[in-house]
Amino acid sequence: MDLSEEVQAKMLQASLGARQHSHSPYSGYAVGAALLDEQGRIHVGTNIENAAYPQGWCAEASALTAMVMAGGKQAVAVLVTGPGPDVITPCGGCRQKLREFAGQDLLIIAGDPSGIKQQWTLGELLPFSFGPEHLSSKA
Incomplete structure (x- = not known):
């Protein structure tokens, strides 16, 4: 999917x-x-850490929660930013959470305060993934 420069700038x-x-x-x-x-x-989200480390949550999970609470059903693109200069991507758990609301063509964009750095599809970052459609047929 191609997003306009205007949409990418807003994101x-x-x-x-x-x-x-x-x-x-x-x-x-x-x-x-x-x-x-x-x-x-x-929809936006940020990371929230917790002193009991596994109990925190990621920015992508927070954004997905905001989307669901607003009535959204499908993710079209996600843009993740860190402090830079290293490019960050969603962690493995968030890749699977995103997969619940998107297919392999979901656009994932990485950026930082200096701008957009790189982009991939979810299929590139989470190949051969398991999604909701796998549960629709019972064998």
């Missing part, structure tokens, strides 16, 4: 803005996510 600003709300006192690594849904709306 980048939304993701960077979400980073400002990160609760990351342990790692100091603020992450933001901006998720575009099937209705063209942008």
